[in-house]
Amino acid sequence: MAKQFALTDWLPTSKKEMEARGWEEADVILFSGDAYVDHPSFGAAVVGRILEAEGLRVAIVAQPNWRDDLRDFRKLGRPRLFFGVSAGAMDSMVNKYTANRRLRSEDAYTPDRRSDMRPDYPTIVYTRILKELFPDVPVVVGGIEASLRRLTHYDYWQDKLLPSILCQSQADLLIYGMGELPLHEIAQRLLNGEPFDRLKDVRQTSYLVPKGEEISSHERDIRLFSHEECLMDKRKQAQNFCQIEVQSNCYEADRILQTVGDVTVVVNPPFPPMNTEQVDCSFDLPYTRLPHPRYRGKVISAYEMIKHSVNVHRGCFGGCAFCTISAHQGKFIASRSESSVLHEVEQITQMEDFKGYLSDVGGPSANMYRMQGYDLAICKRCQRPSCIHPNVCPNLNADHRPLLELLRRIDKHPKIKKSFIGSGVRMDLLLHVYKDKALREAADQYTEDLIVRHVSGRLKVAPEHTSESVLNLMRKPPFRQFAEFTKRFHQINQAHGLRQQLIPYFISSHPGCTEEDMAELAVLTKKLDFKLEQIQDFTPTPMTLATEMYYTGYHPYTLQPVYTAIKKEDKQKQHMFFFWYKREEADRIRRELQRIGRPDLIAKLFDRPTPSHHQSDTRPSRPSSRPVRKGKNHRSRN
Template sequence: MRDLSAYQLTDWLPTTPKEARLLGWEQPDVILFSGDAYVDHPSFGAAVIGRLLQNMGLKVAIVPQPNWRDDLRDFKKFCVPRLFFGVSAGAMDSMVNHYTANRRLRSDDAYTPGGKAGFRPDYATTVYTQILKKLFPDVPVLIGGIEASLRRLTHYDYWKDELMPGILASSGADMLVYGMGEQPLKEIVQLLEKGVPFSSLTTVAQTAITQPLHDELPKNKHWSDLELASHEACLADKKVYASNFRHIEEQSNRWHAARLIQNVGDKRIVINPPFPPMTSNELDASFDLPYTRLPHPRYKDKGAIPAFEMIKFSVNIHRGCFGGCSFCTISAHQGKFIASRSKESVLREVEQVMQMPDFKGYLSDLGGPSANMYQMQGIDLKLCERCTRPSCIHPNICKNLNTDHTPLIDIYRSVDKLPGIKKSFIGSGVRYDMLLNPMAGEAEKTSHQRYMKELIAYHVSGRLKVAPEHTSDQVLKMMRKPSFSLFKKFSKIFDDINREQGLKQQLVPYFISSHPGSREEDMAQLATEAHELNFQLEQVQDFTPTPMTVSTEIYYSGYHPYTLEPVFTAHSKDEKLQQRMYFFWYKPEYRQKIESRLRALKRSDLIQKLFQKSGKAEQNLIRTKPSAKNERTPFLKNKRR
């Protein structure tokens, strides 16, 4: 991998007409608009889609972070594309990007040079699309990415505190591609190049369109149809809205899903079923595209792009997550079925990383949405094809799920054998419940034990991320997370392996306050449990309702979508702050307030438990984040020979 100075400007997709002219173009085939800065790397959606389309022989231009507040010259500079405009808010929903859980405006943006805020609008997908449709009403606009994908049907918007219609209805876009876009975009382009009009692309899998109510539904004999409650019915009845979501989630996680139909005003939104999971060859092809793996030269001297700095020495080895956590959007976007890269493709990318001029031998992560789901799938895939469970591991680990960690251990060891690799760390969150499954077969259990030793002895950069999320079994059930007793068991194994290896490492548990089902007393118990384990918590957050999660539907409606039973949720600022303060029980400024609240709750018994000294070893305290240098120091002696 060469440094930036070794590349020519034409090695990136063009971002200006001048760059396009250097390539001899008169007109792009596709023009992509993105709310993120343009980083030509497989972790950034605009780059992936751009390189995919380029690989199909198209001329693709990218307009990163267009100015929507001036004379709109960024939207006009390439004129019109031959095929269509593509629009994405970026790697995050723009509202999550902009605002905290308390709806406070953030002062930074990790996807902008220098981390500067203010370079994308609220509801960026809708804003960009409406501008393009006003300027070029006859040119098709295709939307995609996280924001569009998770807002494809009626959804609760936390920042407006109201239900909003599917984004096709509010934006005026011609088509939506949901989920990971390679498969549908290939088919779309192939059909367009055969002369099929864009308006006739009504039966492409993993896309959504709108049509007048009086029009006949597009025909596809292989699909069944499921009509959802209308947007207006959802506005009128929160319980109807909650029950609607169960159908949406179940179909989003099925191998053979139904086509979803929802009426909005005088139109209907039609959501075609998704493609089957990508094969390893298909996923390899996406990661093997000719990325420079670097930000575009336009950002030279404008400051580092924090999101790129975070992942530039990491490698993603799979997509998808079958955890099905109630508050998480991964399965709604990437799906619950795992698509894994081949070992050869992973090693090729690691070798590219090794050639980067500032690479010092340390890979920051070999992971994915979850650290340890690589190559995991059903033993009998025919059973998976009929399954409607949103999670393969909750409320119990499916007997048909193969959780053998041997292929993952092989990846780790193969990477570590490469010359120039000093350490490969695992920065993604580990699902420890799979590693402690008493119902697993003996071969699986052996692989779990080997994996835990491999991970803890050789791949922890001082601190290992895990996400128990809460300590109350009642709340954890609501979250679709395992009992906290499993975290305690894993914590003991972690300590034992560290002791055997002569290491001093820390577990970093993630916790959430104010999640549906969590009451103040539950948070007090959480603080007590953390104290007994001697954790002073840092990695914590207040629950933020984001579109298309079970937890968000409960937060808005007050009902669980699967049972339609009422569920308590903290809504007011005071309620949320009262729950959050228990994370910081160890700070003197909170003690008096916590004691006062516990007396009001008639739980004076917790005061003594919370503020007495813990008996656990001091080494497990989590107070401050060590520097990268300090994180690595203890492990160099443990490099495998």
């Protein structure tokens, strides 16, 4: 039977709801760019429940009107301690604009998908308004938009290098990464009477120090090139990125300092990765798992997608060049206990609209649950951004048995008809040549269980490209692994009498990718009998390796030039090769293959020879960067 909730089971969103709890004021008021959904997949709800668990009175203002009289910013009054601001579960610019910088017509995190309910850069807009209305109240910013913009970063939508979002918003404190641990310390210290301006030593936070104000000296401080130096020399921005990436994924990181004009941005080192007990505490808070009643009768698409799903871990050690997951969640896996996961499954089965199907049992990468280093001391010294590229680290215990056991326990629940895995799966972990027989057998068994028991007819995987040089830049495994996985997929389907589809994801215009690479991608995927559907043009997002290559034109770790298609027409030429099978693209593709000197690929794509008078006598020179490619783009997929 579905549990019945009272209005007071949600965090209050109005003065009336605060009064119903007997509050005259809130301790903390949160402002969010997303609708308020009280679910552990929505950041504002997690922050609110964490602070509530610390004993604070927390209220939330979701998607405030920033255009008119600003009454939404005044309606709950002044908080006793601080305001909290987040743009939402996604970077607002990724959420609002396409890779071609076109305004999207729908917003999945807004009731009925309205696209006009949040400004560009809500972190900046909301914070500036709050500082204007309540100049003496501290503002703490967080979430992925603030987290990935904590230092000098390239902004694709403005096409310029921007300083820390702290400089743009004038927030008092920034929490980066997953916020539970810094929030716990901040709450405890404030409750103990410590003034807000004494919190600048909290780990995993960032703040500004004005010129002339003394900064405590740390022996191991890392001083980046200043924002102004990066504006003058793109190679310095590339060099900065290497330091930032290493410290973001380092078990025992150092403090980072960067000068911007008359201020210094200070980024304190992160907390160590959360342990199982800490992760459980976050997921086991008293969420209603439902949108706030104010949205009754309206649809919030992002919620509909995840309401019957379970997230079993955080973090990703894949280190993909275009992905922000490791930059925000870190590369160390923080897994939930079986009991916590099973408790959430039980909650889902009690939902009124649950029909017996879990839409996803996964995480940033579905098959990294409970995986970590055999020897933690080695991990603490490691500075590799990826544990599996260019090869699987010998210290990585990539054991699929805990995940297999968890999935089987979930499937034994009497109300579960089927549990699907919709998150991305790392093929390289499934195909790795394990020396340990038990690990090999577990990976094989997971592969079979995945295909037979946990696919809803279509399994999504992400080879991303076919070119070895581009894949190296992406930090992805060779394409031959996808071909091998495709073979195994069909073998397992045939053995079990199943007819399922494999849906591969690919990216065009990634740094290092040329038209010729895309043409060869079309030929290779055609040979495997794929007509591609899940494709995307590369979108640069802050704090990723691929974005730094896109903006600077250099590989940060080698400072060698890297070719990137930046002009709109060049990106469109790459993108069209995905659709070689569409009649309206065929002539354009033929002409382009002639132009780049690859008429041999025309017959391979279109199964007929090209007339000799279309042959090109000369072949254009390749970009000079070709020999130096070594390497939920914003997607959180692997």
